[in-house]
Structure formats: structure tokens, C-alpha cells
Amino acid sequence: MKKAVITGERKAEVVEAADPRPKDDWALVKVQVTPMCTEYKGWLAGRKSEFLGHEAVGEVVEVAQPCRVEAGQRVVVQPQYPCGKCRLCLQGEYIHCEHSYNFAEFTGSPEGRATYAQYVLKPSWLLSKIPEDVSYEHAGLALCALGPTFGAMQTMGVVAFDTVLISGAGPVGLGGVVNARFRGARVIVAEGHPWRAERARLLGAEAVIDPADENALQQILGLTGGAGIDKAVDCSGAVAAHRLCIDAARRKGHVAFVGECSEETPFRASGDLIRKGLSLHGAWHYNLAAFADVMKVIQHSPVIGDLISHVLPMSEIQQAFEISASHDSAKILLKPWA
Ligand SMILES: [Zn+2]
Ligand SMILES: [Zn+2]
Numbered sequence: 001m002k003k004a005v006i007t008g009e010r011k012a013e014v015v016e017a018a019d020p021r022p023k024d025d026w027a028l029v030k031v032q033v034t035p036m037c038t039e040y041k042g043w044l045a046g047r048k049s050e051f052l053g054h055e056a057v058g059e060v061v062e063v064a065q066p067c068r069v070e071a072g073q074r075v076v077v078q079p080q081y082p083c084g085k086c087r088l089c090l091q092g093e094y095i096h097c098e099h100s101y102n103f104a105e106f107t108g109s110p111e112g113r114a115t116y117a118q119y120v121l122k123p124s125w126l127l128s129k130i131p132e133d134v135s136y137e138h139a140g141l142a143l144c145a146l147g148p149t150f151g152a153m154q155t156m157g158v159v160a161f162d163t164v165l166i167s168g169a170g171p172v173g174l175g176g177v178v179n180a181r182f183r184g185a186r187v188i189v190a191e192g193h194p195w196r197a198e199r200a201r202l203l204g205a206e207a208v209i210d211p212a213d214e215n216a217l218q219q220i221l222g223l224t225g226g227a228g229i230d231k232a233v234d235c236s237g238a239v240a241a242h243r244l245c246i247d248a249a250r251r252k253g254h255v256a257f258v259g260e261c262s263e264e265t266p267f268r269a270s271g272d273l274i275r276k277g278l279s280l281h282g283a284w285h286y287n288l289a290a291f292a293d294v295m296k297v298i299q300h301s302p303v304i305g306d307l308i309s310h311v312l313p314m315s316e317i318q319q320a321f322e323i324s325a326s327h328d329s330a331k332i333l334l335k336p337w338a
Pocket of ligand 2: 143
């Protein structure tokens with residue numbers, strides 16, 4: 001099979017690799033669409049990698065034994081290699097599993113875990129069937145484009161009464177705009193990049209505030225009559241944005257953190273939590289049982305197509321990374337067979 005790899009700073013190419021083979025209740029999936037995520041950061045930094053990506057949709061082509069899927073089925077390939085046996089896995093919260101498979105040890109080869117490739121291997125219970133009326137391209141949005149913010153909004157119970165702040169309008173934050181609008185909420189976005197600000201408006205954001213503006217907080221409060229926003233989702237992973245979400249939230253409001261961040265965010269137990277009554281949440285992905293509802297967003301959101309900005313053949317991986325690194329993009333999809 002072919003797969004895309006990072007070979008150096010701003011250098012990527014397509015190479016040949018061994019075809020993976022299914023084992024036990026794992027299935028082999030022919031990848032039709034690979035949504036790009038944060039892999040461009042490794043391309044920019046020159047972090048060489050032969051195994052790129054964690055998002056894929058495609059067609060089951062081979063199973064090793066009778067299992068939950070069969071050849072010919074169109075599926076979303078859920079992320080990670082969780083154990084499938086622990087309490088979190090059984091609850092559908094597999095994304096937090098602490099007993100993930102050692103992929104190469106279990107399958108006997110490292111090939112088949114990268115999604116920037118023509119085939120992937122996955123335990124059959126993590127292959128979610130795509131409804132007939134949903135294209136592979138749109139089904140690819142059920143991963144990081146819509147997934148993390150869907151989980152966040154389900155946890156916070158976002159409804160039509162709410163004003164929601166989304167900070168950071170990359171592909172994940174833009175998915176947050178789609179999710180919040182689908183739930184009927186009013187949406188304010190904090191984003192400084194012009195392309196992304198424009199796309200956020202197109203997807204239904206009522207206002208886009210530049211978080212670098214020294215009056216950003218006052219502007220957001222002004223849009224809520226001074227009360228503050230009901231619910232916020234940080235998709236930027238920036239400490240200043242974390243504080244903006246916390247400070248812009250109303251009393252008894254909710255803030256969910258989706259953007260990854262390894263730095264410490266300052267917060268005050270009394271001022272932010274006890275007196276203000278905020279609830280803070282972390283959200284990585286959605287519960288597996290919510291897949292059908294994520295699909296409803298894809299099937300019925302009138303703006304879903306605008307969450308995708310580029311579809312490129314994997315042979316143009318170099319150009320795809322250029323676009324991804326420019327940030328002039330929403331979700332970028334690769335076609336591994338083109
Ligand atoms: Zn588990
Ligand atoms: Zn992702």
C-alpha cells in the first residue's frame with residue numbers, strides 16, 4: 001500500500017509500505033478519506049514520522065473472523081486502540097481507556113495504525129457504520145471536526161437558550177460553531193486569523209471578536225448585556241484564551257476545554273469556582289453511544305459542507321501540509337487512492 005510520511009522540515013512524501021492483515025476481531029479498512037488534523041505541526045518542526053494520522057473513514061475489505069462488521073460496509077474509523085474490556089470502554093468512554101493495545105505487538109507489524117495510508121486496522125467495535133445518505137467526505141467530519149465539541153456541548157447541555165463562546169476557529173472550533181448552531185444556540189467566536197474569522201461567520205457565528213484586542217472581554221460581555229456567556233468551549237489551547245472563557249462566562253456558567261495545552265492555566269478557587277459557580281470540563285471526544293446523534297448533525301446541518309475547505313489527493317501531501325500550516329483552511333481531507 002501507499003502511505004504519506006514526514007521526512008524532514010517541511011518535507012513529506014508518499015512511500016510504499018507492507019499491506020496490514022487483520023487478526024482476531026479486528027478488521028481491515030480501505031481508507032477512502034483521511035481528515036487531516038494537527039500533523040502539520042510535525043511537518044513544520046521537521047519531526048520525521050512514518051505513522052501519521054488518527055482520523056479515517058472507508059470500506060471494510062477483510063475480517064479475520066466473524067465480527068461486528070463485514071466486508072463492503074462503509075465505516076467511520078474511531079481513534080485510538082483502547083482495550084474494549086475496562087469500565088470506561090464498556091461505558092462508551094473508550095477515548096479515556098488506560099489499557100490501550102500495543103499495536104505492533106498485537107498485530108505483529110507497525111503497519112496499519114497510520115491513517116495517512118491506503119489501509120488501516122481497527123478492532124471491529126470501533127468501526128461505526130455510515131448511514132447510506134452520508135458521503136465518505138461528510139462522514140469524515142464525525143472525528144475531530146465535530147467530535148470534541150460535540151462531546152463538550154453534550155456534557156454542558158447546550159440548548160437554544162444559550163449564548164456560546166467558541167475560542168479558536170481552527171477546524172475543531174469551526175466544528176464547534178456547527179454543533180452550537182445545530183443545537184439552536186447563539187454563537188460568539190474569538191479568533192484573530194482573518195480566513196478563520198470569515199469561515200466562522202459563514203457557519204453561523206453572530207460575532208467574531210479578535211482575542212488579541214485589549215477590549216475582547218468587554219466586547220463579549222457587551223454582546224450579552226453584561227451578564228456573560230452561558231457556555232464556552234476553548235478550542236485554541238492557549239492559556240490567555242482559557243482565561244478569556246472563564247472571565248467571559250456568566251455566574252453558574254460552564255467552560256469546556258478542548259484545545260490541548262501543556263502549560264498551566266491560573267484559576268481562583270473562590271473567585272472563579274466557589275463564588276462564581278462555574279463548572280469546568282475537559283472534552284476529548286464523544287461517547288461512542290452518541291455516534292448516531294453526531295451523524296444527525298452531519299445529515300441535517302445546512303452548513304455542513306462548509307466545514308470542509310479542501311479535498312486533495314494524498315499524492316499532493318506536500319501541498320496539503322502547506323495549506324494546513326497556512327491556517328487558511330477549515331477541515332482538509334486527503335484521498336489516499338488518488
Ligand atoms: Zn479500556
Ligand atoms: Zn484529529
